[in-house]
Amino acid sequence: MATRRAFIQQSLALVGAPMLGFTSAKAQDIAPPPDLFDAQMLDLEFWVKPRTIAVTRPQSGEKTRVLYWKDGELIDSAYQELCHLLRDVNGKETAPIDPKLLETLWGTQAFVARYGIDSPVEILSGYRTPASNKRLIEQGVPAARQSLHMEGKAADIRIANLNAEVLGELVKSFRQGGVGFYYREGPRGGWIHADTGLKRTWKG
16 A cells, blocks of 8 residues: 555656646546545654744735744744734734644644645635625625634635645644635635634535
8 A cells, every 4th residue: 555655756746747636647546545634643743843834925925934832832922923924914903813723734734744745834814804804705705704714713725736625635634623625726726724613624
C-alpha cells in the first residue's frame, strides 16, 4: 500500500501542475492510502511543539510568519498580529480570533509541510463585521446570516498546491468544527470555510 508521502509526491509528479488534485486519468488510477487526510493519526509530539504559522492576506497584500504558541501558551504579541491579519479588511475592524481556529489553521499547514508542501495559509475572509456580512449576502456571495465569521470563529482559506477537496478533507479530519467546500473553476480553484462551531459539512 502506498504511503501518504509517496502518494502526494506521485500525484504532484503526475499532474505536473501547481494544484494537487486528481484531474488526470493517471492520477485517478492512484489509490490513496486510507489515512491520507487523517489528522487523528498525528502523535503527541506534533501537538506539543512550538507553533509557527505562515499566513498571507491576498486582499491587502499582507503576510507574516510568526511563532504564536509555545510551552502550552499563546504568545500575546503574535496572537494580536494574527488577529489583525484576520481582521475585516473592508470594515477595517479587528476582533479576537478563536485560538481553536488558529490551531486548525496551523495544524493544517504543519501537516502538509511534512510532505513537502511549504505554502502559507491564504486568508480570503476572517473576521467580518455584521455590516460586511450583510453586504456580502446582498451581493449574492455565499454567507450565512448568523455567520461565525462575525464571532471571529471562522475563516475562508486556501493553500497553494492543494485543491479544495484535498484541503477540506484534511481540515475536516481535525474535528474542530464546521467545514464548507466551495468549488470554483480557474487556476486558483475554490476555497474552504473552516470554523469552530458545530461539527458539520456542506458544499457551496
